[in-house]
Amino acid sequence: MRRTPPCAGRKGRPRSAEADTAILEATRAALVDLGWSKLTMSDVAARAGVAKTTLYRRWAGKNELVVDAVAILFDELELPDRGSLAEDAQGVVLQFAALLERPEARTALMAVVAESTRDEALRTRIRHAIVDRQKRLVLEGRRRAQERGELPREADESAASRTADLIFDVVAGAVVHRSLVSAEPVDEEWARSFTVLLLGGLAAASRPAPSAG
Amino acid sequence: MRRTPPCAGRKGRPRSAEADTAILEATRAALVDLGWSKLTMSDVAARAGVAKTTLYRRWAGKNELVVDAVAILFDELELPDRGSLAEDAQGVVLQFAALLERPEARTALMAVVAESTRDEALRTRIRHAIVDRQKRLVLEGRRRAQERGELPREADESAASRTADLIFDVVAGAVVHRSLVSAEPVDEEWARSFTVLLLGGLAAASRPAPSAG
């Protein structure tokens, strides 16, 4: 996560824990106010009441700092049991959309993804800190649906994994695209339509013969 | 598209048309070599054999220039008739994925989207120059499928439009997410799985009772 292990040696003054919190909060605030490209390290330092040096002691640069600052936002996503797969799916779509309404999330997510197209280390960091952690939602949803009998239990482990990845890309991708690129609202109506499409597709995909009808 | 209308008056030296081409080409080349964040206006000017002033006379800034430079790439997408809706869909998915493999496209697309989260004018520009123009692929595909009898003709105009938007967000979003965020290959296997999901979902959505089974 950070540049240098915070507990490298033992002696010396320990790093301030408050500083960490203040810096990450300041980063999110700066993102809201300024957006990605106008955000500067100096500004974050000033907001956090901290010296620029302190930032660079803990993070390698703007990208890394922002990834850490926004990663925590994505952990807020939850999957309360709403009784059916359709309800669960629709709920998580709306939750995710609400998250993307927050300026710090929308601007930061796209920006770090853009940066990551040229930076392998950053890409890895994003996947570990943000992407992979949210796959749990898909897995958890499927497990519940299987327990309810809405979905068959998969025999082939790797096929199951591939399907989970596919669903994750479809859900996350569609919501992001609708919200950030098309710039249209992800409201309940859209979420319902999307869920119908998704679950219908899943059902079709799990049938042996690909006869659409 | 440009900052100042090029044909404002009549007198005076007209703007060089070659310069425009050279600049846009140089921009794409610079994107490939340097990526978004390292790309500089000076560098583009030098590559294009043009003065920096000339860039700023025609585009307001880096963002606007890059949008115009990459917009043309997306016009390459085509929808040759492959005989069935499934084949058509799979074809366009693979085409789009191939486009996103090109460094200038992947880095530029995400970067301008990121910038657009804070800039209404830029967002509009992106939609006009890139997004809306590609919806034609969805509409064309549906028209053909209806002619073939694979899809029913829609009575409700606005519902049809909403469905087209949904499909567009799902397709574009899923491919982008798979390619840029998950950083996994969009190969034929994935395209087939995705198409099955999509068409199955469409079929389910067009059926009256939403009974997932």
Next chain:
Amino acid sequence: MRRTPPCAGRKGRPRSAEADTAILEATRAALVDLGWSKLTMSDVAARAGVAKTTLYRRWAGKNELVVDAVAILFDELELPDRGSLAEDAQGVVLQFAALLERPEARTALMAVVAESTRDEALRTRIRHAIVDRQKRLVLEGRRRAQERGELPREADESAASRTADLIFDVVAGAVVHRSLVSAEPVDEEWARSFTVLLLGGLAAASRPAPSAG
């Protein structure tokens, strides 16, 4: 004075004589408003209602244009016969000082002199257009004084010329220095003190034994 002789050919649209006047006036106005370093050719052209091209057709550059524009100011200096050498001298000192009060003169004179330290052609131009033409005042004053019997007629031609040069440098130099460098007023009192010093010095210089007493 100008780049190209104005009556070079015969055919085509003749050069506007008004333009010349307008340009030189605009140059002086711009000098007053902006000073030397902020004065731009574009601005002069705009003020004169003339294209930049026209400026460059007639003058080689900023320096040459400004020299011509201010040279005319120095031709206003006159030497009306005030009855005595002392009165004549004091009169010309005050006239010169009044000229240096005008912003276009003070700023332009020093600026072109500064430029001329690196530019032989400009130095020559300044001497021809400004400096040498004012020596007439010294020569005329001496002639009158000799006619009045206030000064002896010089036998040695070259010594007479050297003395005239010396006086010119002393008068012009002292007034310029007082006005522009020391930034103190050249009023009647100062002019009187200076004249006493100058004429006393001249008298001493024309005596054989240099015994200061």
Next chain:
Amino acid sequence: MRRTPPCAGRKGRPRSAEADTAILEATRAALVDLGWSKLTMSDVAARAGVAKTTLYRRWAGKNELVVDAVAILFDELELPDRGSLAEDAQGVVLQFAALLERPEARTALMAVVAESTRDEALRTRIRHAIVDRQKRLVLEGRRRAQERGELPREADESAASRTADLIFDVVAGAVVHRSLVSAEPVDEEWARSFTVLLLGGLAAASRPAPSAG
């Protein structure tokens, strides 16, 4: 002298003293090589092995930097006791002329004076850094001459001050005008003629009745 007081607070990295020296030396070198108008801040920075930022941190602009850079040259002027007022005067004239032969001095002096005609702050800076400091030469010369009995001791303090100012303007003005405007050499012969004129004038001015003879 500088933009920001160098000893503003106490904290933070102190300014490099070497940088100051290197910058001023580089400025003088650039003046010699390029002259005033071709001198650029970037070039000075490069010569001094310093970032452009560092220049702007310490000086507000080209003018201020050059004033400081050349001011030191004028401090080289001295007034060794040559035994008589005439010898002392002639000596200082030749010293000053030698200084004005140096390209960095001639070009810089006129240029900053020219700029100062529009800039009150710059005028003040020049007077403090350059002009006023050289009046010491006049005062010292007079003191010595009075001790030698060559000049009477002045009763009226303010008249004495006015006379000193007059002499200063005459000497500095004449030498500058001869050297830079007339562009003639200030050699020993001229210096002797000038000294005779000056001292003769002084003697005349100190006599009560203005009867030249």
Next chain:
DNA sequence: TTGTAATCGAGACGGTACGTCCAGTCTTTAG
């Protein structure tokens, strides 16, 4: 208690890019 060592704020440092401005040239249409 006294090192010792890593921390802290502050701010100067060398760089790099920005977006603007101007000099001087070139290319058009109009007269």
Next chain:
DNA sequence: CTAAAGACTGGACGTACCGTCTCGATTACAA
């Protein structure tokens, strides 16, 4: 052939941030 308009190349301007560095001053743990 000249005028006016304005686009062109080239390069300096002064500003802003970057990420590094050098300070003097704190803090903690270890001897």
